[in-house]
Amino acid sequence: MEYKYSPKENFEDLSSGRVIYGNYGxxxxxxRLVNEIYRRCLAYSPKKGNIKLYDPCCGGAxxxxxxxxxxxxxxxTIYASDINDSMVKYASKNLSLLSPAGINERINELEALANLYHKPSHSMAIESAYRLKERLLNEINVHVFxxxxxxxxxxxEPVDLIITDIPYGNLVDWQGDAxxxxxxxxxxxxxxTPETILAISMDKKQGLKNDRLVRLEKNNIGKRKFEIYRLA
Structure with a gap:
């Protein structure tokens, strides 16, 4: 896939488990890919700013x-939801990092770990956290449920963009059928709404067919694919 909107760069500060909380599951x-998907959706959207974004299968966000x-x-504004209580907890912790109070709390946690264990990885994570803090130009409104x-x-309320990575196996577990x-x-x-743009990332074996949607584009990425839609 050709990247149109997300240039290649070093994203190590955003690695899971470094500053952003990670855990099993x-x-x-x-x-780079999720930034590309977001920016492609933005290109299709009539709105170019003040975006309200939602992920209905957010996991740890x-x-x-x-x-x-x-x-x-x-x-x-970011809305995040998940059916799993543990995931909702982690989503709240991760999205709190988008606020000055949340990133400062994470820096304090990492500094305490560095003082306790003296590991280079903790020192590197602290440096990453300070760089991420510098990215915070505005405090995004966050709602996790x-x-x-x-x-x-x-x-x-209505949202402008819906972007989600559908966990196929988890969905089957929720309902007991495909x-x-x-x-x-x-x-x-x-x-x-008629203005909402939807981006769905899914396994290649999943097929999305619905007469109420118009597909704007489709791209295969390894064993997965993402498709972008609007209402018909």
Whole structure:
């Protein structure tokens, strides 16, 4: 895939587990790729700033936290939801890093670890945290909540962009059958407006067919693919 909007650069400050919290079961996403997806969505959107962004399968919100750090000039509000209580907890911790108070708390944690264990990795993480702090031009409004993305998502207001990496196996676990994918797509359509742009990352074996959506583009990335849509 040709990158149009996200130039190649060093993203090590945004590595999972360095400053952004990571843990077993928290999905990651390539930083350059998710920035490219976001910026392609922005190109399709009639709005170019003050963007309200939502991920209904946020996991630990690594994807959203990365976007928040990298797109301070266009994102105003982030909504994040997941069905798993543990993931909601981690999502709240990670998205708090987008505030001065949250990143300062993380710096204090890393400095305490560095003083206790004297590991080079902690010193490097502190340096990364200070660099990420310098990225914070505006404090993004953050809202994290528990929700089943296949059943009446309680989103309090319309959003401009919906970007999500669909965890196929987890969706089947939620509902006990493969129809969960279609149910989630229907719920996303229900909360979208004619101006909303949707980007869905999924396994190649998943097929998205819905007469209420118009596909704007499709790209294959290894074993996965992402597709960008708007309402028909």
């Amino acid at each position: 928290i999905p990651n996403y390539p930083v 690594y994807l959203l936290t990365v976007l928040g750090f990298c797109n301070q000039n266009t994102i105003s 528990k929700a089943d993305a296949t059943n009446k998502i309680p989103l309090p 129809s969960a994918f279609s149910k989630m797509i229907c719920e996303l359509i229900n909360i979208a």
